[in-house]
Amino acid sequence: MSGDKLNNYKKTILDSLDGHPFGLCITEIAEKTKFHRNTISKYMNILEAENKVNKKRIGTASIYTTKKRKYLRRGLVVSFIQSLLKGLKHEFPNDPEKFKDIGREITKTFQFPIGDVYFNEFKKVRSSSDILEKLKLFELFYNSFDFFQDDLEIEIIELNNYKVIYRLRNSDFFQKNGEFNYFFHIMCGITEGIYLQNLNMQIKCDVNQIKYSDGKNGDFVDISLEMREN
Structure with missing residues (x-):
């Protein structure tokens, strides 16, 4: 996969998290981006490794928030x-x-x-x-x-x-x-x-x-x- 396409995937996912201070789960991110759940899971692992998202377990779900937040600190x-x-x-x-x-x-x-x-x-x-x-x-x-x-x-x-x-x-x-x-x-x-x-x-x-x-x-x-x- 080209670097541009990789960055586009990551940017789209990060943009979907903006304005959601309490985070989104994989299913919610998939609904907003129209990407497949497996694609979201793959890129969330990449973004987490790059220290661009926070991950929290809520029951059986993983909730993600972006570390570059645009709402009140x-x-x-x-x-x-x-x-x-x-x-x-x-x-x-x-x-x-x-x-x-x-x-x-x-x-x-x-x-x-x-x-x-x-x-x-x-x-x-x-x-x-x-x-x-x-x-x-x-x-x-x-x-x-x-x-x-x-x-x-x-x-x-x-x-x-x-x-x-x-x-x-x-x-x-x-x-x-x-x-x-x-x-x-x-x-x-x-x-x-x-x-x-x-x-x-x-x-x-x-x-x-x-x-x-x-x-x-x-x-x-x-x-x-x-x-x-x-």
Whole structure:
């Protein structure tokens, strides 16, 4: 294949990713470019090796974003959210439940999680009677709350029939003075709204503990998800 044709393929694929900050999967890129899925897979491997795209696993799908983004820089968005949290905490200094209410209200006017891939993952488990299978979806979509922070870590530390506890590390919203703690309470409210919207499922999502240490690697927040009792 000539160099010009190779570059045209790559440019067309990268252009298709512009304006999609939450990324596209192989199928979505194929629909936009009219290239065969196998062709897309081949060139995504090339672009990934050239460090021109980011790749993230969502369930069984791979989501790609371009590293040369034309939308607002992530750092600006995070700084804005952090400033907003400072103001809200000043107005409601000791009311984490108020922030959960804010999160629930957000899901009434803004669709979470964003993208067809997430929707399809919810669709797969909608008719399942396995509660844990549904609660484990949190691990797939949480990263979108932290604006796709590449070094965010999430793991399950406790698991039983109706409850899962996750431990999150490296979030940009960790701050030893606790200025941004309420971000996690807002996220819990959003999570409850997501499960209600997508699965008609009443869950309780709470911040169990937030721990800070001398080094960033020791900081973490534990988030629990469990079925609400009828």
